[in-house]
Amino acid sequence: MSKPIYNRRRFLGTAAVTGAALTSPVYLRRAMAQSGGEVNIWTYSDFVPESFRKQFEADTGIKVNIRLVDDQGKQFNLLAAEQPNPSVDIMTVAGHRFLQFIDSDLLAPLDTGRLSNWDRINPVFSDGDWATIRGEKWGVPILSGMEVLAFNTEAVSAEEAMTWHTLFSEEYKGQTAYIVQDMMSIVMLMMGYDGNMVAYKNDPERAAAIVEEAKNFLIQKKPLVRKYYDSGAEFQQMMVNQDILLGHSWNGPAAALIQDGFPLGMTIPREGSYGFVYTYNIANNAPNADNAYTFLDAILSSPEIGAAMTQASGFISTYKDATQYLSDLEKKATSFPEDQLARMQFFRAEANDLKYSLVDPAVEAIKAA
Template sequence: MTRLLINRRSTLKMLGAGAGALATPAIIRPAFAQSNVLNVTTYDKFIPQSFIDQFRNDTGIEIRVRLTDDQGKQYNALAAEGTSPTTDIVTVTGHRLNQFLKSNLIAKLDSGRLKNWSNLAPAYKDAPQLTVDGSTYGLPLLAGFEGLVRNTDYTKETDSWAIMFDEEFKGLTSYIISDFLSITMRYLGTDGDYVTYENKREEAQKATNEARDFLIKHKPQVRKYYDAGSEIQQMFVNEDVYVAQAWSGPAAKLIMDGHPVELSVPKEGTYGFLYSFNVVENAPNADNAYKFLDALLASPEIGAEMVRQSGFASTFAGVDSALTDREKAASVLPDEQVQRIQFFSPVNRDMKNEMIDRATAEIKAA
């Protein structure tokens, strides 16, 4: 299997391309063709309810949504089902694609079955995160990054992650430990994505331990470690925190809703990611999956509604024309900040996951 390699040029090309409720998750039946249903595992607010309703009216197919909030949980659930999956589509980030492929969990995407494939923004049609040995393994959906978020009423403009460790905001910060650990490594001058540590386990462990100890030392800064985007949104709304690390989607949604929040990429840089919808290997309703993916691509307004709900940037062409000025401003960064975003790489993921997971547990327990 050829590795997925993502360089800065592809990062810039892709980023420059372009609180509704989901259906109540239904019980997913055993894996066999069900003809009039489609089982989708995805994140909250990724599929607009208006699209779900229209798709059912047009096709007679019922979309059953199973919500997830973590790539690892999604992978474990699918792996446990083996060759008899109970879901048809999963939502994978590009840097985790190899993990799913190694276990034969997702199928090649036949873009020829999608008459609306041309409606993708040009930069995403051959997204390197989703291409292996010349084959595509998913429909690019939404792009995002790990950003610095601050309440502009209580903080001054800053260009550094150092604000997360400023004594002035003791007890007023928050982050996802596993995500912020990688950013902290970058802040300290080491490789938070572990690409340069391939076959250098001792060096990787030293860098991980340094970041772990740094976060433990600054643990009094943290009001609460969080897991889901909705949690950090609520903390900002309640003014429980003034600064945080957060995914760009939830932060941009706060800006769209008029909250006094700024989203930025500090001078030390950050990491970006690409979500995709992927057809599961042996999906019981694969034909319905392709109908669903093609329908998603049918109109820029569908992509725009996904942006409004999730806050992430759309991969669909023409979406900007369907967004308001405030919605566009919430997801647009100055060029110099875009230059600071590096897409997560799949290289050396096993080592990274192992060390990050262990350090995360140690930080929580400290």
């Protein structure tokens, strides 16, 4: 059996071609006034479908200037250096990084009343507890990633994969893998605790006791795991080599294997999981704020646009009904049933200092045990 090396770069290169094939849909056919001017966007590669950009420019007269970013920290530093007169109108910030930007007065609160298409977003993403801070919305959810239980469908049943406990079962001893730091949050969730630690922000003793319990669980289960891995490519290769049959993974590396035909499935187990959401955000003092709102409302106007963003990026669309524009293979790789999505919680940053002051040493203790 041939065992090629799978990687996310190969997957995204293939998916980008699919996304570029999007025909000019009807998402802007309700002709908007020719307002002219420009809108400046900092975002990741393939987050603005090229066909949408061209149609938007043709229908509105607004020129879309895109600057690619590859790191949230770099984007923060650049925007902070430009204040109070930023060159950007729309940025792409992950929801669990909101507080850093908000506390530095880099984002403007989002006026959802100016977005007639706001209701096209799945409420799982638009109404999540991470999305409202200090009574305000701060971003338009566009794409999501999450931690999943990935499994070889020829060896592990779908029912077995519906619980994280299978990952720690004697039956699959030596055939599992996970990122141990990420599993700390998952294990706390399995135990009925808040893996974000927000609930214990004012009770550090309680937080320490919970982390200690999760640490001891993972030490107890350490003889069952084949490997604590670090990268998505490493997870993929272990799956392809059949070194492991199931494991914790981010959905991106798992999706790449599915797209390449490997017999892989992935679930959000019954105990739940954690994820993050990429959002479009309006910069504080944006030079073209009106055009920014015109752009945001337009890009929300059709689930076909959301599907194109998924095809190009490999992340899950936040748009209602976007999956109807995906092939069966794309659906398998980038979508989940509604009942599974409802189990997902989102990473939050309010208690990160407390959380990682406890989790980081716990992880080192697990590895050393």
